[in-house]
């Protein structure tokens with residue numbers, strides 16, 4: 001598992017609209033933990049049958065007027081970069097897109113060939129969002145969430161719009 005990168009190769013902040021995107025620092029960790037608990041019910045994420053300690057991952061935070069308004073965490077393994085968590089905390093004004101772009105830049109710099117992520121069958125806004133940003137659907141892992149619940153019992157049975165959460169949907173962006 002990656003650890004946070006605080007080296008001198010830190011990319012300059014990206015500006016878009018009224019917010020700034022910067023890399024996570026160790027000081028952000030309590031806040032990151034709070035976001036993960038609030039939006040993902042745990043510090044642990046499970047994708048493709050694997051537990052990931054998301055609060056230990058590198059990532060980016062979006063800041064507006066001194067307040068955190070978005071978080072993305074990612075993990076680079078070999079030449080692949082997985083987006084592990086991705087949240088806008090303040091509406092839909094470009095925060096999510098900017099965070100995703102920051103990870104894409106990082107993945108390219110690291111020589112990755114592929115960015116990928118897993119969402120669930122209920123998350124139709126996410127399917128829309130990532131497809132509109134050139135991510136493609138590459139696999140539906142049927143009933144994978146049943147297995148994931150054995151590792152993360154906090155995953156609810158019912159998701160967005162009352163849809164039962166059953167399947168993992170894998171999406172990718174070729175770099």
Ligand SMILES: CC(C)(COP(=O)(O)OP(=O)(O)OC[C@H]1O[C@@H](n2cnc3c(N)ncnc32)[C@H](O)[C@@H]1OP(=O)(O)O)[C@@H](O)C(=O)NCCC(=O)NCCS
Nearest residue numbers: 085086087088091092093094095096097119125126129132
């Ligand atoms: C996915 C997510 C990170 C995107 O962040 P965002 O800040 O909303 O992204 P942007 O503002 O850059 O773009 C949002 C898009 O959704 C549209 N949108 C508007 N209202 C929306 C709403 N109520 N719900 C969802 N999307 C909405 C925007 O118009 C925009 O559409 P576009 O594709 O035509 O540009 C965010 O919606 C989110 O936090 N989702 C919940 C967590 C999640 O599912 N994460 C992904 C799986 S890890």
